[in-house]
Amino acid sequence: MTDPKLDPSTFGASFQAFLEQMAAQAPAQEPEIRRRIREHLGGDPAQMPVVSEQFAKYEHPNLHLALQAYLGQPEREAELFGITSTHEMFTARLSQLAAPRSAMPGAGIDVGPVEYVNLPLDQGRVIACVRSGVHLVRRGEQRLVVYVSASAGWRESLTLEVMAAERAEAEAVLAEVRNTMRARSIYRGHVISLEQPQQGTIDVRFHRLPAIGKDEIILPQGLLERIERQAVRFAELRGELRAMGRHLKRGMLLHGPPGTGKTLTAMYLAGQMPDRTVILLTGRGMGLIEQSCALARLLEPATVILEDVDLVAEERTRQCAGSNAVLFELLNQMDGLSDDADILFILTTNRPDILEPALAARPGRIDQALEVPLPDEGCRRRLFELYGRGLELRLSQLDAFVARTKGVSAAFLRELLRKAALFAADEGAGRVVEDRHIDTALRELAVEGGKLTQSLLGASAMSE
Structure with a gap:
């Protein structure tokens, strides 16, 4: 008869225990x-x-x-x-x-x-x-x-x-x-933005801003000089200002109707200060204000550009809870920077009337608010010249077109010249744009396009 103490399962367990005991007693091999x-x-x-x-x-x-x-x-x-x-x-x-x-x-x-x-x-x-x-x-x-x-x-x-x-x-x-x-940070002196592709992860994205000349910024007389003084000249004289005990942290609010050139002006300023790191706060980066400001402190001198701040800084009664958190974070970060931090905040908005009063008026957050208005007659004439570059404008009714476009934005005039060029090309006229092309384009945008098109192109104030 078979001894029950020697059945295969018992033997296997005993043998395994034996191997483990031998392994434990063997000299441990150093990793x-x-x-x-x-x-x-x-x-x-x-x-x-x-x-x-x-x-x-x-x-x-x-x-x-x-x-x-x-x-x-x-x-x-x-x-x-x-x-x-x-x-x-x-x-x-x-x-x-x-x-x-x-x-x-x-x-x-x-x-x-x-x-x-x-x-x-x-x-x-x-x-x-x-x-x-x-x-x-x-x-x-x-x-x-x-x-x-x-x-x-x-x-x-x-x-x-x-x-x-x-x-x-x-x-x-x-x-x-x-x-x-x-x-030696690879981000220093570049234009960057922060993104959060997934929870717990932050990526830095590089951007290349278009080269914008001063002659492409069409603003009322003296306005661009005031804007440059607060941004560019301030940066150029930071050594002298610091020696005089003046704080370098500053904020600028560019406000005005849509399409008047606020963003273009901000991009122009960034190009005029190539030694500064530029951090763009747009889209998904809105939720990374704390991290963006921390990076600005690390890489100063720096410029933080926040477009359409009204989208995150509306009156509390008009906001959801999530938007309030973004607004509070922005205010906290601006307040938390030391006065000698060489950081410039440039904010743009179409709706200054609904901005949080503390953001728009309190010292230490925004030092200067500058209105970028709809182009006046002189500016509209210069915009026709600017956006007519590359075209052969044969306009005998330019004065009439300037008058008819009262109340439109620079963005509207840019689209007007592009649409006129399309009509000219469609006729086989090449680069030659004449009165009829402008007239047809103006009628299509201002009349046939309806109120929505006017609103999208910043022409809501246009007189019929």
Whole structure:
């Protein structure tokens, strides 16, 4: 008969227990990563301090470049190796990499290839940045371990960790890298905006503004000079103003009917101050006011342009709860900046009458409100010339057209000349635009287009 104590299931369990006992008694093999770190530092890494700092995902290119600058200093040498894990979502900390294998059972961490990721720069360029890698750094007798790790998933993070014999050494490395990131930021001096493609992640997008000449800004006499004085001249004289104890933080509100050139003027100002970082707050970026202002402080001198502020700064009685939060954040951030912060806020609105009184009038938020009105007779004549560039205007009734377009915006006149050019081209007249083309275009936009077209083109005040 078969002994019940020796049935297959009992035997299997006993044999497994035997193997586990033998494995436990066998000498533990030191992990390869720990061995490399230990030999590099010349001591037990589990007993050495680690100082870490987290950065926003969009700072990855700056961190990579700053670290390369640090590692590239004279007499400093570094060896780089990568980390691999059997768990895709697991990102080990430096203290775990330096610990015995028993400190992270089942993690499957080992030496592997260095991971790089291509990240966007301005003008369509990209840079390959280390996504996960360990630098064994030496300079003379000093030994350091610098670990870069970027975690994936729904909430991406970027971490830099430094291990050294003394905590002060590790802190000094982080401070130097941080200062270099700020001084050499890839965003400094560019036009950027912030976007949030998913919860917990912020991306920075580069923009290229069109080159706008001063002769393209058609405003009443003296208005552009006042605007430039508050923005451009202020920036040019910031050194003298600071020496005189004047604060540099300032805000400008450009208000007026739709289509009068407020946004165009703001873009022109940005182009006249190329040494400043320009941060655009539009669309999805409206919910990132705190982060945008923090970036402006980091990259000052900076200009923050917020278009159509009336969409987020209406009277509380006309808003939903979500819009109020955006307004309060804008006010808080403007108030929270120190007076010597060289940050210019340019806000535009079509509806100054419904703006929050504190935003429109209180000192420290908006210093000057400037109206950009509908073009007067002289401005309309200049706009015909401006938007007629590239065309051969043969107009015997220009004075009549200028008079008939009283109450229209610059945007309306721009579309009028484009529509007239379309009619001329459709007739086979080439670039020659005559009175009948302007007359037909004006009738189609102002009469046949109806009130909605007039409103869309900023011609609601046009007299029939």
